[in-house]
Amino acid sequence: MFIKVLFLVVFFAIMIFVGLYARKHATNVGDFVLGGRAVGPWLTAFAYGTTYFSAVVFVGYAGQFGWKYGISATWIGIGNAMIGSLLAWVILGRRTRVMTHHVKSTTMPDFFGSRYNSKALRIAASAIAFIFLVPYTASVYNGLSRLFGMAFDIPYWVCVLVMAVLTGVYVILGGYMATAINDFIQGIIMLIGIIAVIITVLNNNGGFIEALNGLAIFESDAPATLGQTGVFASSFGPDPINLVGVVVLTSLGTWGLPQMVHKFYAIKDDKSIKTGTIISTIFAIIVSAGCYFIGGFGRLYDNPAIHKADGTVIYDAIVPHMLSTLSNALIGIVVVLVLSASMSTLASLVMTSSSTLTLDFIKGNIVKKMSDKSQLLTMRILIIFFIALSVFLALNPPTFIAQLMGISWGALAGSFLAPFLYGLYWKGVTKAAVWASFATGVGITVSNMFLKYIASPINAGAFAMVAGLVVVPVVSLLTPKMDKKYVSDIFSCYGEKITAPTTHTTETVAE
Secondary structure (H helix, E strand, O other), X not given: OHHHHHHHHHHHHHHHHHXXXXXXXXXXXXXXXXXXXXXXXHHHHHHHHHHHOOHHHHHHHHHHHHHHHXXXXXXXXXXXXXXXXXXHHHHHHHHHHHHHHHOOOOOHHHHHHHHXXXXXXXHHHHHHHHHHHHHHHHHOOOXXXXXXXXXXXXXXXXXXXXXXXXXXXXXXXHHHHHHHHHHHHHHHHHHHHHHHHHHHHHHXXXXXXXXXXXXXXXXXXXXXXXXXXXXXXXXXXXXXXXXHHHHHHHHHHHHHOHHHHHHHHHEOOHHHHHHHHHHHHHHHHHHHHHHHHHHOOHHHHOOHHXXXXXXXXXXXXXXXHHHOOOOHHHHHHHHHHHHHHHHHHHHHHHHHHHHHHHHHHHEOOOEOOOOHHHHHHHHHHHHHHHHHHHXXXXXXXXXHHHHHHHHHHHHHHHHHHHHHHHXXXXXXXXXXXXXXXXXXXXXXXXXXXXXXXXXXXXXXXXXXXXXXXXHHHXXXXXXXXXXXXXXXXXXXXXXXXXEOOOOOOOEEEEO
């Protein structure tokens, strides 16, 4: 217990120190929200990765999909690395940084407002982000309850409250730069923890081959392979079709999530984009593929403790039960790992929510004129509000909110991915097409909550994203075009080179 508590105390102390250190980088709105658009590749890449992979992935998704698909669940992590990280950086990275700098955009809703010259689109995007990001913050705590109960035997509400307060302190003090530095530290902990857990789990089961052999004896209950043995140890598992749906949602979905794309706004130059692409991809391969790889052996730890009275599997209990067999020192590392994953994601979500609501909804609409100081104060107050709200939802999760958390990725990415992606590359996107994408993303995911015409919420979210990619070009071809001069001016930024000096300012230099 001393070792585990010591790990936590040191971890907490470092987080607070970083918040105090980063205060000098949070003196105005641009610095607070974007780190002065001068954040380096290592900090940005780790911030992207740690925001991507929270306790929901390590405890919830790894347990659930590892149990359902066996070792083939590793494909989800590989998809996350190749599509969610590598391709996202290559396709979105530079163009996002350059265009958002050119139009002076600080948030994704602000981008929609500037790119499509529409205040109404900015407000609508802000509302969608608020509605679906806030419940998602509550889900970040889900993986902690059983893990902390196993490691410390303390109430769930205590660890939720401590995590929320600590996150709030360093985000309020240091803004984006504090989250980026802490994300880097937390990312290193995640890398060490995942590698250590993989080695230990395999050793405890006689090595990789023996673990696979043990997995091969289980029968599948999937409709396509009912009663078949060996599928959980196979490359594509018992249900490859639904596995593809999970890969699409968890990989392509990052392209349309405000808290993920925001990282490209803040990175400082083209060279950093190239370096960050490599770092981010390697990070995702180790962390995400490692998580799902571990989860794939969940059936080897089958135990009454992971089942309800009626025999139903408690997916969130699988990974904590696996980890309970580890040494105290390794459990301490894993607890800090999951805390790191959760706090980095929570910090990014509350930063995104508070900045979006302040800059895209309150400023210019509710409060016509806001000074830089007032904007900073409002964002800090809203950070406290969003963290408090997430704690309330985490401790008192109503059924509707629990469902909403599950579909938040589908609704956000289904709404934002297509108009954001096309908007970076194609001058022909129309305002009507953006509205159609918003309606499609929210419409499909929310209606499916009640009508359930797509059995899996995961597949519904994936379908919403793909539908948006079709809807935007079709509607754009059928609806009035935007003003050519306005659009040409927007795209003129790609003929310029943007640099960021060490003074945390940006300047545009014509090539």
